[in-house]
Amino acid sequence: MELVLVILIDGLVYGLLLFMLSSGLTLIFSMMGVLNFAHASFYMLGAYFAYQISRYMGFWPGLILAPIIVGLAGAAIERFGLRKVHQYGHVPELIFTFGLALLIEEIVQFFWGKNQVPYDAPEVLQFALFSIGTNEIQAYKVFMIAISVLIFLCLLYVLTKTRVGMIIQAALSYPRTVEALGHNVPFIFMGVFGVGTALAGLAGVIAGPQLGTFPGMAFLLGSIVFVTIVIGGLGSLWGALVASLLIGWMTTFAASYNIAMADILMAVGFEMPEDMSEHALRDIWSLTLPQIGPILPYLLMVVILVFRPYGLFGKRDA
Amino acid sequence: MxxxxxxxxxxxxxxxxxxxxxxxxxxxxxxxxxxxxxxxxxxxxxxxxxxxxxxxxxxxxxxxxxxxxxxxxxxxxxxxxxxxxxxxxxxxxxxxxxxxxxxxxxxxxxxxxxxxxxxxxxxxxxxxxxxxxxxxxxxxxxxxxxxxxxxxxNADIKMDALTDVMAKDEDLKKVYVIGQDYSFGKSVAAAAVRNLGEKRADVEIVGNELHPIGKVKDFTPYARKIVSSGADAVITGNWGADMVGLGKAIIDAGFDGPIYTYYAASNGITRTFGEQGTGHIYLVSEGAVNPPASDRTAAYVEGFEAKYPDHxxxxxxxxxxxxxxxxxxxxxxxxxxxxxxxxxxxxxxxxxxxxxxxxxxxxxxxxxQNVDIQEHTSEGLQFYMDASEWGMKLVSEVEMAGMDSPTTCKMKRP
Amino acid sequence: MTDTTSIMTKKRSYGGLSTGTVAPWVICTAILLVLPYVFQSNSALTIMNQMAITIVFALAYNMLLGQGGMLSFGHAVYMGMGGFMCMHVMNWVEYQNIPLPLPLLPVVGGLFGMGMATIIGSFSTRTAGTVFAMISLGIGELIAASSVIVVAFFGGEEGVSGDRTYGLPVFGYEFLTKIEVYYLTAGWLVLSALLMYLFSRTPVGRMANAVRDNPERAQFLGYSARWVRFYSFCASGFFAGVAGGLFAINFEILTEENLNLVTSGSILLITFLGGVGFFFGPIIGAIVFTLLQSVLSLQTELWQLYVGALFVLTVMYFPGGLAGVIMMHVAPYKLGKLGTLVVPYFKTVLPAAIGILGLASFCEIMFHFKHAAVGENDMSLFGIEFSTHSPLPWIVIVGVTLVCFWIAKRNSAELRETWGNANVLSSPKEGGAQ
Structure with a gap:
């Protein structure tokens, strides 16, 4: 029981982190139709910028400054790169972000080297806030939860209560109509792209100390973010939240429980082969849940797309 | 065309x-x-x-x-x-x-x-x-x-040497083995179980599991399991980001025993572990330089550090x-x-x-060759790693490790 | 891009066997036959074989992306699975003495790749667009991940290896040497390229284009968009499998690398770099990319930086890919005005190229300055030795780069004007690209 509680907390941390990435991506995608492959690269940039700032000014200025810099960089890339490509269609846009992801990874390696950098949580948060059984919960984790929830509430407020939010929501569903109503859609695009990448940058700032700051961090998280928004339904903020938490808890639970395939197969009525060493299905028999935990979201995505192409909360196909 | x-x-x-x-x-x-x-x-x-x-x-x-x-x-x-x-x-x-x-x-x-x-x-x-x-x-x-x-x-010889050292620890009762899901991770796990079984039948293997290589974003759940299992020591063959992620998560979760590793040194790993790793991270390797074996060794390492400060x-x-x-x-x-x-x-x-x-x-x-067990520390070092204040220090050495280890090799010679 | 495509199709759609359609094939085959006499070293043969395999794979991929408008993030699966099957068959042939001549092995890979495509295509091709793309990503990741888990079939991290020479000799050839393998690969390259070209001429291939451009309209005409996509998908899976079989013969090993998302992603980039709008686009992309990967990487550690920059710039300025750049010149050529472009090109492209080299040199110097061993200040670029710790080379390179870019920029107006003139004048019957 204790372990379940701990897993719920750990899963929440990971899920909310995913949400910060996927909320920006889903906004960008549903509005501009761009599958932004470089989204996780902005997450990486956030972590590296914050690391650089933290070396001179400490952690807290980095928490504010790094996402802003990332957001500005994102807006600039939209303005001078993506907008140019936009006229050619969606596939070139995708290739552009693909190339951008490669480029950002190389640039990061060029300036910060290829090794993991020592980007750490601030000293004030480096203690165990409480323990459940033998498991300590670090204060920094609670801080991560707090920041993510705060961001979610802000987003929700902006999108539902402000005029800008209304326009964005309208543009999510009917981009053409919004343009026809005289709104400067390219400017909104740039703004949304900037805010989306800033969110990714913020996720990087707070995740860097926890999950490590190294050049491969973008690739590691890259495709799972797509999986999240597709499961949640493109363009749905609530969908992104639900899918993020679902994936967070699913992978955490899968990693925590050693459910073995052999037990399941035997329970179903198969007989365990005596000599396993040369059996053709030996790998299936020895399979355990933690081995496949990180690929479960992909399985879930394929199943959902086959039966419900719009995702859990989506209303329209892209 | x-x-x-x-x-x-x-x-x-x-x-x-x-x-x-x-x-x-x-x-x-x-x-x-x-x-x-x-x-x-x-x-x-x-x-x-x-x-x-x-x-x-x-x-x-x-x-x-x-x-x-x-x-x-x-x-x-x-x-x-x-x-x-x-x-x-x-x-x-x-x-x-x-x-x-x-x-x-x-x-x-x-x-x-x-x-x-x-x-x-x-x-x-x-x-x-x-x-x-x-x-x-x-x-x-x-x-x-x-x-x-x-x-x-090879992995078996290193594990043989490592378990020789571990077996001397009387307080060791429970060991957790975790590694990446591929041939090397599997052979480390198999060798750990085999060797501990031979040398210390009383030591219980409380966990033996594999995780996908290079795909785990958050190692916390694995760390929770390790802590909950009441393990006294962890053995892992992880390397690179998987090593840092796992090690940091285990220490963060409140584990206070040793983590025996194959590759938890240098390339940013030592610097990233920093103070946290002291007393936790152990490494099985060869050619420990703290302390250096001879003046020739020291001169060689000094020359290298001077020429390649990044390495x-x-x-x-x-x-x-x-x-x-x-x-x-x-x-x-x-x-x-x-x-x-x-x-x-x-x-x-x-x-x-x-x-x-x-x-x-x-x-x-x-x-x-001789196989060394080294610990991650900041004290008593002559040579540091990652241009940081930490490095690896010799704890014990197994001479000519694996001299009689069996082999199934049948070599065709020209 | 679409403009040029339609011109291309219009030109080709006269059908029949004209010299215009046969000549390129004959010339290419002749070049393939002669190449090994020009480049005799084994490494050149290895790289050419690798190119040929990538070409077949890229062409197969373009059956989806270019001709069918389907974006796949997991196409390495079909090549990889075909290759793994070939590897197993190669080993079975060795142990069981089955009379299967080696040159026919790619057919096995093709059939297996097609089988996989049939299974997965049965549910993934129901819709195009993002859903298809994401399903392909999911399947790709699932199969790549299971390749490490299911050791019995995929061999885990070491993969599956075999020996091509243990099969039955074919007409006395045992495929011991690289040159024999080269001709085998080249033969399959020509054969599969021809078949893929012919496929694009069949009604199914034509309908794939229609479904790509306007699925509703195609449906109204009585064609099921889904079945058209499904057929293209299966055919693409077949040729990807053939590429996998060729890979098995060449490298005699298949590993997780052949299935993973990096391979899937790079074939997308290769195809796009070459140009998806033209049949021969992926061929150029495969050649250029293989060279960058295997040859440029020998010269510089920063090669991935340049490759990334190349993709971003290509997509920004030449969305038609390298093939698009070549085909842009068809209209001026037909108008007989290609000659007028030579001088402006010389005045703009040459300085721009030098400028880009200068920029790259700057990166190289900076990298060397940052990362080289202490005391090793000297480096050589383009055969010139200099010290990175003296200011002179920095000044020279920055100066040369800036001057060249300035010249290029100044002359670009002239080029644009000439380009415009070269494309319009006289006969209005040819519209011209751009």
């Missing part, structure tokens, strides 16, 4: 590389490892160590034979088996006779297989494969061949590789007839620059 015009121009470029013939007065060694991409830190570090070893241990001593110099030529394999085979072919065409590779046993399998085939099909330009770090036991057992020499202790001596065996190859070439009296060089290497005994003896076992071409 102008379909293929580019083809010609392009391959002209490709061939210009292959065309240059090896100079008579240099012995070239192809270094085939990742020099770009996510795995390049270990690759570029090893490249620097090879260059330094060739310069200090061979060229500054007057070279081999009659003044022939060693030259290390870097080939970027991008951690891809396919690219490795292409680059090995390019190296062979340049007249290179010695292929050095170490990162990833999977690639080592591909290369040893390709070298074996190449030597059978092209008896006129045979090559040797100097494996300096790929530790899958199979390479010197079922998959062994005459052209492959391993200068690192560390992470793979001391590279110096052994170069010294033993030079010795073998001198004994064989030729650098081009690799059969003679291989025969000289077989059964060679050598005094390592790191102290202790080296012995290239002729049955399976597995080197036998």
């Amino acid at each position: 102008i379909k293929k015009t580019k083809f010609g121009v392009a391959t002209a470029l490709a061939v210009s590389l292959g065309a240059s013939v090896a100079f008579a007065d240099t012995v070239k060694i192809a270094f085939v490892d990742p020099l770009s991409g996510p795995f390049s830190p270990t690759g570029t570090n090893g490249y620097a160590e090879f260059q330094y070893a060739a310069e200090k241990l061979v060229n500054d001593q007057g070279g081999v034979l009659e003044g022939d110099m060693f030259e290390i030529v870097g080939f970027d394999n991008k951690m891809s088996p396919k690219e490795s085979l292409i680059q090995v072919q390019v190296a062979i065409d340049q007249g290179i006779r010695y292929i050095a590779q170490g990162n990833s046993s999977g690639i080592a399998h591909a290369i040893t297989d390709a070298v074996n085939k190449h030597n059978r099909r092209n008896p006129d330009d045979r090559v040797l494969f100097l494996n300096y770090a790929a530790v899958d036991p199979a390479l010197t057992n079922d998959a062994c061949n005459f052209w492959h020499f391993r200068f690192d202790a 560390d001596i992470t793979q001391p065996r590279i110096a052994n590789t170069i010294e033993m190859l030079a010795k073998a070439i001198n004994e064989a009296g030729t650098a081009t007839d690799v059969v003679k060089v291989a025969q000289a290497l077989e059964g060679m005994e050598h005094d390592s620059i790191w102290g202790g003896k080296l012995f290239m076992r002729p049955d399976d071409h597995q080197i036998i």
Whole structure:
């Protein structure tokens, strides 16, 4: 029981982190139709910028400054790169972000080297806030939860209560109509792209100390973010939240429980082969849940797309 | 259509590389490892160590034979088996006779297989494969061949040495084994269970599991399980980001025992663990430099740190590789007839620059050497890692580890 | 891009066997036959074989992307699975003495790749667009991940290896040497390229284009968009499998690398770099990319930086890919005005090229300055030796780069004007690209 509680907390941390990435991506995608492959690269940039700032000014200025810099960089890339490509269609846009992801990874390696950098949580948060059984919960984790929830509430407020939010929501569903109503859609695009990448940058700032700051961090998280928004339904903020938490808890639970395939197969009525060493299905028999935990979201995505192409909360196909 | 015009121009470029013939007065060694991409830190570090070893241990001593110099030529394999085979072919065409590779046993399998085939099909330009770090036991057992020499202790030998040391700890009751889900992770786990079972039947293995390699974003759940299991010690073969992620998560979750590792040092890992790792991180390796075995060792390391401030001596065996190859070439009296060089290497005994003896076992071409257990610390160090305040210090040493370890190798000799 | 495509199709759609359609094939085959006499070293042969395999794979991929408008993030699966099957068959042939000549092995890979495509295509091709793309990503990741888990079939991290020479000799050839393998690969390259070209001429291939451009309209005409996509998908899976079989013969090993997302992603980039709008686009992309990967990486550790920059710039300025750049010149050529472009090109493209080289040199110097060993200040670029710690080379390179870019920029107006003139004048019957 204790372990379940701990897993719920750990899963929440990971899920909310995913949400910060996927909320920006889903906004960008549903509005501009761009599958932004470089989204996780902005997450990486956030972590590296914050690391650089933290070396001179400490952690807290980095928490504010790094996402802003990332957001500005994102807006600039939209303005001078993506907008140019936009006229050619969606596939070139995708290739552009693909190339951008490669480029950002190389640039990061060029300036910060290829090794993991020592980007750490601030000293004030480096203690165990409480323990459940033998498991300590670090204060920094609670801080991560707090920041993510705060961001979610802000987003929700902006999108539902402000005029800008209304326009964005309208543009999510009917981009053409919004343009026809005289709104400067390219400017909104740039703004949304900037805010989306800033969110990714913020996720990087707070995740860097926890999950490590190294050049491969973008690739590691890259495709799972797509999986999240597709499961949640493109363009749905609530969908992104639900899918993020679902994936967070699913992978955490899968990693925590050693459910073995052999037990399941035997329970179903198969007989365990005596000599396993040369059996053709030996790998299936020895399979355990933690081995496949990180690929479960992909399985879930394929199943959902086959039966419900719009995702859990989506209303329209892209 | 102008379909293929580019083809010609392009391959002209490709061939210009292959065309240059090896100079008579240099012995070239192809270094085939990742020099770009996510795995390049270990690759570029090893490249620097090879260059330094060739310069200090061979060229500054007057070279081999009659003044022939060693030259290390870097080939970027991008951690891809396919690219490795292409680059090995390019190296062979340049007249290179010695292929050095170490990162990833999977690639080592591909290369040893390709070298074996190449030597059978092209008896006129045979090559040797100097494996300096790929530790899958199979390479010197079922998959062994005459052209492959391993200068690192294999995973089984390292585990044998590690469990020798662990077995002396009377308080050790429960051990957790965790690793990456691939051949190396599996062989570490199997060797840990086997060895602990033989040496300390009373020690309970409270967990033995594999996680997908390079796919886990958050190691916390694994760490929770380890803490909940009440383990006194953790054994892992993880490397790179998987090592840091796992180690940090375990320590963060409140674990206070030792974590025995294969690869938790340098390349940013030592610096990232920092203070947190003290008293937790242990490493099984060879050639500990704190304290240095001799003045010669100290001078060698000092020289390296001065020349490559960004790098560390992470793979001391590279110096052994170069010294033993030079010795073998001198004994064989030729650098081009690799059969003679291989025969000289077989059964060679050598005094390592790191102290202790080296012995290239002729049955399976597995080197036998002292294996050290080192701890991550900031105290009592002469040499630091990652330009930080931390480094690895010798805790205990197993002499000539794995001397009598069995092998299933049945080698076909030319 | 679409403009040029339609011109291309219009030109080709006269059908029949004209010299215009046969000549390129004959010339290419002749070049393939002669190449090994020009480049004799084994490494050149290895790289050419690798090119040929990538070409077949890229062409197969373009059956989806270019001709069918389907974006796949997991196409390595079909090549990889075909290759793994071939590897197993190669080993079975060795142990069981089955009379299967080696040159026919790619057919096995093709059939297996097609089988996989049939299974997966049965549910993934129901819709195009993002859903198809994401399903392909999911399947790709699932199969790549299971390749490490299911050791019995995929061999885990070491992969599956075999020996091509243990099969039955075919007309006395044992495929011991690289040159024999080269001709085998080249033969399959021509054969599969021809078949893929012919497929694009069949009604199914034509309908794939229609479904790509306007699925509703195609449906109204009575064609099921889904079945058209499904057929293209299966055919693409077949040729990807053939590429996998060729890979098995060449490298005699298949590993997880052949299935993973990096391979899937790079074939997308290769195809796009070459140009998806033209049949021969992926061929150029495969050649250029293989050279960058295997040859440029020998010269510089920064090669991935340049490759990334190349993709971003290509997509920004030449969305038609390299083939698009070549085909842009068809209209001026037909108008007989190609000659007028030579001088402006010389005045703009040459300085721009030098400028780009200068920029790259700057990166190289900076990289060397940052990462080279202490005391090793000398580096050589383009055969010139200099010290990175003296200011002179920095000044020279920055100066040359800036001057060249300035010249290029100044002359670009002239080029644009000439380009416009070269494309319009006289006969109005040819519209011209752009």
